Amino acid sequence: MKTGLGWLGIQVNRRSFLERSLAATFGVLAGLSIGKAGVVMADKCTAPNGGGQCYPDNCWGYGCVNGQYANCSFYTGTWWPNACWSCSGGTCCDCACQNHYGSYYCWCFA
């Protein structure tokens, strides 16, 4: 199943028209399912532990930076820095952040 999902993602993303059409279809149907007439944009990035998007002031472009409420830095890989990657015309970065309540993961996108 996982192999199939990976293959599907790569093959669909290879064809930008198909990718955009399917993303738009998903957006419209997701919007309708929650009673919104507009398109609901799906997230392009995924942070570790299912984290969401960082606070706007913790992102400088796709980079992770310190902000008013939290200090963030790139969440790098185990062997070499690989916190950021590009896909479908955008760049995502994994950020590890710390605020008054503890630490969490989030992502920046540009």
Added chain:
Amino acid sequence: MSGPILLSYVALWLVVSVETIAILALYHHFAQMYLTSREGRATQGPVIGSRLRPIEGETLTGTLLQLPAAGVAGLLVFVSTKCPLCDRLRPDMARFDAANAGITMIVICQGRRQDVHRWAGNLADTIDVVIDPKQLIGGQCGVGLLPFCIGVDSSGVVRAKGIINDSEGLEAIAGEALESRTVRRAAPVLQEVGQ
């Protein structure tokens, strides 16, 4: 076929078509989520220990290149003309290639020929840059996220792979893929120009 039956027949096919597209869109969404998750990123590229499937590509100079090259270990770096991280990696690749003459580096760049030409610039003078306009080579290698590097040993077996952000990633993959004694750390630019 009477009117109401024909109408219901058409309506049914319409519903089936819409549902098919909706299911595909849903799978695409989950595939996208999986692809960008840490687990999905780790499974990108060919399996470590497997033999790299033969790849054929045309370089910017018009040469037809067969990969992996027989008896030569090397790094395959996947980039794109539309990827800002790949732009930042360009000087690192040039430095690494200059500092490690014993390692073949081949850059596989997604994009149109003229864009790849513009993107590569001087890099194409020293490193083979293969054009991958339809992301066929990337798709064949299972690479969907960039910049991505695959380290192949002299027998064509994949020894290391992963998303890279800078020269440290190139060195780590080269170090894992090849005999560590052949890999030297890329010298800083200032030392290279003798300042």
